[in-house]
Structures are given as structure tokens and as C-alpha cells.
Amino acid sequence: MPDHLGEFDLIARYFRRPASSALLGIGDDCALLQAQAGMQWAVSTDMLVEGRHFFAGADPRQLGHKALAVNLSDLAAMGAQPHAFLLALALPAADPRWLGEFSAGLLGLADAHGIELVGGDTTRGPLNLCLTVLGLVPDGLALRRDAARAGDELWVSGTPGDARLALGHLRGEWQLAPPALEQVLPRLHAPQPRVALGLALRGIAHAAIDVSDGLLGDLGHVLQASGAGARVDADAVPAGAALAQQPLQRRRSCQLAGGDDYELLFTAPAQRRDAVLRAAAQAGVGVARIGDIVAGRGVLLHDAAGRELAPDYASFDHFADR
Amino acid sequence: MPDHLGEFDLIARYFRRPASSALLGIGDDCALLQAQAGMQWAVSTDMLVEGRHFFAGADPRQLGHKALAVNLSDLAAMGAQPHAFLLALALPAADPRWLGEFSAGLLGLADAHGIELVGGDTTRGPLNLCLTVLGLVPDGLALRRDAARAGDELWVSGTPGDARLALGHLRGEWQLAPPALEQVLPRLHAPQPRVALGLALRGIAHAAIDVSDGLLGDLGHVLQASGAGARVDADAVPAGAALAQQPLQRRRSCQLAGGDDYELLFTAPAQRRDAVLRAAAQAGVGVARIGDIVAGRGVLLHDAAGRELAPDYASFDHFADR
Numbered sequence: 001m002p003d004h005l006g007e008f009d010l011i012a013r014y015f016r017r018p019a020s021s022a023l024l025g026i027g028d029d030c031a032l033l034q035a036q037a038g039m040q041w042a043v044s045t046d047m048l049v050e051g052r053h054f055f056a057g058a059d060p061r062q063l064g065h066k067a068l069a070v071n072l073s074d075l076a077a078m079g080a081q082p083h084a085f086l087l088a089l090a091l092p093a094a095d096p097r098w099l100g101e102f103s104a105g106l107l108g109l110a111d112a113h114g115i116e117l118v119g120g121d122t123t124r125g126p127l128n129l130c131l132t133v134l135g136l137v138p139d140g141l142a143l144r145r146d147a148a149r150a151g152d153e154l155w156v157s158g159t160p161g162d163a164r165l166a167l168g169h170l171r172g173e174w175q176l177a178p179p180a181l182e183q184v185l186p187r188l189h190a191p192q193p194r195v196a197l198g199l200a201l202r203g204i205a206h207a208a209i210d211v212s213d214g215l216l217g218d219l220g221h222v223l224q225a226s227g228a229g230a231r232v233d234a235d236a237v238p239a240g241a242a243l244a245q246q247p248l249q250r251r252r253s254c255q256l257a258g259g260d261d262y263e264l265l266f267t268a269p270a271q272r273r274d275a276v277l278r279a280a281a282q283a284g285v286g287v288a289r290i291g292d293i294v295a296g297r298g299v300l301l302h303d304a305a306g307r308e309l310a311p312d313y314a315s316f317d318h319f320a321d322r
Numbered sequence: 323m324p325d326h327l328g329e330f331d332l333i334a335r336y337f338r339r340p341a342s343s344a345l346l347g348i349g350d351d352c353a354l355l356q357a358q359a360g361m362q363w364a365v366s367t368d369m370l371v372e373g374r375h376f377f378a379g380a381d382p383r384q385l386g387h388k389a390l391a392v393n394l395s396d397l398a399a400m401g402a403q404p405h406a407f408l409l410a411l412a413l414p415a416a417d418p419r420w421l422g423e424f425s426a427g428l429l430g431l432a433d434a435h436g437i438e439l440v441g442g443d444t445t446r447g448p449l450n451l452c453l454t455v456l457g458l459v460p461d462g463l464a465l466r467r468d469a470a471r472a473g474d475e476l477w478v479s480g481t482p483g484d485a486r487l488a489l490g491h492l493r494g495e496w497q498l499a500p501p502a503l504e505q506v507l508p509r510l511h512a513p514q515p516r517v518a519l520g521l522a523l524r525g526i527a528h529a530a531i532d533v534s535d536g537l538l539g540d541l542g543h544v545l546q547a548s549g550a551g552a553r554v555d556a557d558a559v560p561a562g563a564a565l566a567q568q569p570l571q572r573r574r575s576c577q578l579a580g581g582d583d584y585e586l587l588f589t590a591p592a593q594r595r596d597a598v599l600r601a602a603a604q605a606g607v608g609v610a611r612i613g614d615i616v617a618g619r620g621v622l623l624h625d626a627a628g629r630e631l632a633p634d635y636a637s638f639d640h641f642a643d644r
Contacts, residue, residue, distance in 0.1 A: 024464070024466065027467070028466055028467045028468075028547070029364075029366060029399040029400050029530075029531060030364035030366040030396050030402065030455075030457070030464075031364070031365045032363065032364055032365075032459070033363040033365060034362055034461075035357035035360075035362060036357050037359045039357045040354045040355060040356055040357060041355040041356075041363070042351075042352035042353070043352055043353045043354075043440065043441060043456070044351060044352040044441060045408040045409075045441060045443055045452070045454055046443050047410035047412055047445055047447075047452060049445055049448075050447075051447070052446060052447055074352050075351075077351035077352075078350070078354075080352065084365070086365065086454060088367045088368065088369035088452045090369055090450060118365065119367060120367060121367055121368050123371055123374060123375070124371070125369075126448040128369070128371075128447065128448070130367070130369060130410045130443075130452035132408060132454040134365070137354075139356075142346070144346065144350055145350045146350075208351075209351060210351060225349065
């Protein structure tokens with residue numbers, strides 16, 4: 001195998017497959033997608049940089065999975081059905097083994113969600129992955145950040161904080177025993193976007209966001225967009241098996257400020273509680289009620305006994321001084 | 323002014339404007355775009371890396387312009403009307419001056435073409451710009467690479483090779499006199515995407531591509547997709563004032579193998595020659611007939627006297643060994 005592949009060979013060999021739902025896929029100046037009456041397109045782009053979003057030397061198959069997963073998570077948070085995506089890739093070199101593994105991880109998750117790679121760009125440069133996803137949602141049913149209303153209940157899926165617990169171990173902030181590490185590592189390296197839950201919540205939930213920057217930080221985006229406040233019971237946030245065994249302060253930090261789990265945080269009217277639980281069961285994902293949306297501003301964080309906690313769990317900001 | 327801005331402040335300060343044509347713009351997990359019956363979406367993504375697509379320390383206003391221009395050029399080559407775009411940006415630091423200039427260049431060209439920034443992502447990392455553009459084209463009218471037919475005439479817009487002439491000066495491959503440099507530098511740094519020409523050619527041209535990798539190389543993509551060959555008269559390719567004064571071999575190299583001009587290369591039936599010329603006049607762009615599409619494979623390159631030339635003008639490949 002050659003050490004270096006031409007750009008066009010590279011796309012053809014590792015990423016090109018016949019267009020199915022797209023009218024025209026990889027290989028022209030643009031892909032062509034058919035518009036559908038009564039539907040809206042949900043579009044999002046995410047960039048992953050080596051050393052910031054993933055470690056240098058990261059497993060390429062996991063990286064392919066994760067790069068698409070974090071983008072699918074944005075569609076999930078809108079209640080959109082994944083449809084097509086584009087991949088722009090800067091690589092230090094065209095390494096066939098790396099490309100084969102990366103595309104296997106990427107296209108494996110794509111197939112699992114019925115989303116098609118329709119275009120892209122490859123260039124030489126410091127490793128950088130930029131994906132753009134397109135999904136479809138019926139007119140008026142998108143789960144928007146600005147739709148939370150006082151009186152809504154606040155919900156979260158899964159067990160937030162697992163990915164942050166794994167990251168802390170890899171960074172040397174703490175040491176996990178092998179069974180605990182084994183439980184949380186896949187949550188960091190191969191997150192499962194909550195697409196089915198987002199779809200099932202259409203017409204039930206008001207606002208939704210995916211937890212990428214930390215639960216409280218992402219809640220803050222919803223509250224700011226909606227002009228509302230929230231009361232959050234820190235002890236109501238479900239903990240995974242490994243996280244439940246951690247010291248209280250570490251557990252809370254991981255749950256409330258850890259990103260990268262890509263769980264859904266959403267609000268729904270109290271009278272739709274049963275519908276929420278049915279939607280979650282249908283999607284095969286656990287959900288927990290962790291608080292309420294209230295009039296006013298800001299977050300009142302408390303524990304199960306009702307004692308107020310300082311909500312000083314900074315979320316992840318790529319440009320903050322830290 | 324702070325040296326470092328938070329990610330969310332950064333988007334809000336430099337890039338956020340109220341959504342107009344989009345249902346929902348920057349600030350949610352996804353942007354929302356309304357589907358339109360009878361229209362297709364043309365979607366493309368391009369990644370620009372420092373040191374490869376532009377020099378380190380490049381003027382940020384020109385860079386903002388160029389990053390969008392090369393993406394608009396992909397829409398032009400499909401005959402699509404620009405509609406919306408997303409910007410993902412990796413930056414070594416959040417420098418307010420750089421960001422202000424970059425966004426002015428970017429949004430200035432966006433306004434000129436009526437295309438709206440609807441979403442994006444910012445992160446810290448080696449400078450990398452990834453844009454995704456979305457345009458609209460009526461069903462069946464897209465200018466595809468695979469639509470060239472034997473008997474079509476081959477056309478190119480503008481004066482290809484100017485950008486490559488400027489690049490050679492900056493790289494020290496040759497020295498240009500100040501007036502010549504002044505003529506070709508804007509062609510490299512601030513290319514004008516041929517959007518109006520692409521729109522005017524709908525229903526007239528068969529195949530189209532934008533010349534980003536070199537005229538002969540990009541022609542090769544059209545011929546491969548269409549299963550056809552071409553005869554090209556090298557002397558029929560128009561030369562700009564500076565290029566016309568260069569030695570013959572350098573002129574031909576720049577014209578036939580130089581990328582980065584973002585002119586349109588397209589084919590149209592011979593009987594539509596007048597319609598092509600009217601479309602070009604309407605778009606305010608010069609076009610020249612430089613050859614013919616023929617049955618068979620490959621390119622026969624010749625000069626004005628009919629003498630065959632070796633078509634050894636390699637186009638730009640980001641992963642080839644050079």
C-alpha cells in the first residue's frame with residue numbers, strides 16, 4: 001500500500017458509497033438533497049481538534065464513532081431524524097490503516113442511524129475533524145432551547161458524569177479501579193447519541209439540549225434562551241455504578257459540570273410526565289426528573305434534604321482561561 | 323478588551339445576527355431551515371488550513387472573504403442560489419482584532435450574496451476554517467459534473483491562472499513587477515465566486531465545475547464523471563494582463579494547472595452558444611470557448627496552430643507526493 005494517497009483516491013477508497021437517499025452524493029461540487037414539504041431541515045456543525053477534544057494517538061475507530069456521535073447528538077436535541085452528513089478532514093498524512101479504522105467507526109455509526117455521507121473535503125494539516133449533519137423534523141415540532149416554560153419539569157437521560165469520571169482518570173486527576181474504568185471508558189470514547197429519545201419526545205417535551213459542556217452550563221443556555229430559572233435537586237441526578245462509589249464532591253462535579261456524555265436535558269409540562277416515561281421506555285433510555293423550571297432567573301441548586309448548594313460547577317468553555 | 327473571550331461571547335459578539343431567512347439561526351443545537359417544494363438543496367463543505375490554503379499571518383479580512391468565496395464557488399458550479407452557511411473555526415487564541423477583521427470579510431461577502439450564517443462551532447486549536455454552505459436549485463436544473471456530452475463546447479469564465487501567478491511570486495518562484503502583482507494579488511486573496519454566472523447558466527449549460535485544483539485537473543473530473551473526452555486549445559484560454567506578459571511556458575502552466583481562481587469551467591451544446599454568451603453578459607463575466615467534448619477518453623491539448631501539446635500539467639492534490 002502506498003504511504004500517500006491522492007485526495008480523490010482517498011475519498012473513493014475509504015468513504016465513498018453509492019448515494020441512496022441523496023439525489024447526488026460524494027463526487028460533485030455539492031451534494032443534492034430533495035426538499036420535502038411540511039418538513040424542516042435541522043443543520044449543525046461540530047469541529048474536533050486533536051489534543052482538545054481527543055488525545056493525540058486516539059484510537060481511530062473510536063474517533064470515527066465519536067466524531068459522528070457528537071453531531072448526531074445535536075440532531076437528537078432538536079428531535080430531528082438524521083438524514084445526511086458531510087465530513088471535512090485535515091490529516092498530517094494519509095495513513096491507510098488509520099483511514100480504514102476511522103471510516104469503519106464513522107460509517108458503522110452512520111449505518112446504525114440511517115444517515116448517509118454525502119460530501120466532504122480532505123486536506124493535509126494538523127488533525128482536525130469537522131462534520132456537518134442534516135436532519136429532518138416536521139414543521140413546528142423541533143425541540144428548541146427557548147421553549148422551556150415555568151411549571152415544566154426538568155429531565156435528564158442516562159447517567160451524566162460518567163465520561164468526565166473516565167477523563168479524570170486518563171488525566172491523572174484520580175485513579176479508578178479496573179472495573180470502574182471499564183464501565184466509564186466507553187461513555188467517553190463511544191457515546192451513544194440519544195436520537196431515538198429525541199424523536200420520541202417530539203410533541204411531548206418543550207425545550208431540549210444535549211449535555212456536551214456540563215449539565216448546569218447547558219441548562220444555563222436553555223434558561224437564558226427561554227427567559228426562565230430552575231430549581232435542581234443535585235441528588236436526583238442518576239449516578240452510574242462507578243460514579244456512585246466516588247466521594248460526594250467528585251460525583252457532583254462530574255455529574256453537574258462534566259461534559260461529553262451527550263445525554264439529553266429537557267423540559268416537559270408536569271401533566272406530560274407519563275408521556276415522557278413512555279417515550280423513554282420506547283427509546284430504551286432511562287430518564288430522571290431532576291428539578292423544575294421556575295419564573296425568574298438563575299439556578300437554585302439543592303440536595304435531597306432541601307439544603308441549598310453553591311451552583312459553582314463551571315462548564316466547559318473552549319476559550320475560557322483555565 | 324479581554325485577551326480571551328468565552329466561546330459563547332465570541333459567537334455572539336462577532337458572528338451572531340438575527341435570523342432572517344432561517345427559521346432559527348445561531349444559538350441552538352441546530353439551525354432550522356424550511357424545505358421548499360420543487361427545490362433541491364445543494365450542500366458542500368470546504369476546509370482551509372493555515373500553511374496549506376493560506377499563509378501563516380494572512381490578512382484576516384481577506385481570509386474571511388476567501389473562506390466563504392471558495393464555498394460559494396461550489397454552489398456556483400451547481401447553479402445553486404446561496405441560502406445559508408455554517409462556520410466551524412479552530413483558533414490558537416481568541417484575538418478580538420483578528421476576529422473583528424475576519425468576520426467583517428466573511429459577513430461582507432455573505433451580505434453581497436444574500437447568504438446567512440446560521441450556525442457554527444468555535445474551539446481552540448491550530449488555525450482551521452471549515453465552512454458548509456447550503457443553496458437551492460430547482461428540481462432537475464443543477465449543473466452536474468456527469469452531464470457533459472460529446473458535441474458540447476467547453477467554456478471557461480474569466481482569466482484562469484492569475485491566482486497561480488500571484489502565488490508563484492509570493493513563493494519566490496518568480497518576481498512580478500509591482501503593477502502586475504497589483505493586478506493578480508486580489509485574484510488570489512479575494513476571489514469572486516461566479517454565483518451569478520452559475521445561476522444564469524441553468525437550463526443552458528450541461529456540466530459545470532469550479533476551477534480550484536487547476537483547469538486540466540478539474541476538466542478531468544468532469545470527463546471521468548461524464549465518460550467523455552475533450553479537445554482543448556491552450557491558446558484559447560484568456561490571459562489576464564499580467565499573465566499575457568509572462569513567458570509562454572509559465573503562462574500555460576498557470577492557466578492549465580493553477581488552481582485558486584475559482585472560475586467556472588462548463589460545457590454547453592454548440593447550438594446554445596448565443597444563450598451562453600447572453601448568460602455571461604447578464605452575469606457580467608467574460609467567458610471563452612476553449613474546446614470541445616468528444617467521444618472517448620482523455621484530453622487532447624493543442625495550440626492555436628493545431629499542434630499537439632503534452633497535457634502534463636498536474637493539478638493540485640493535497641496528498642500527492644511533491
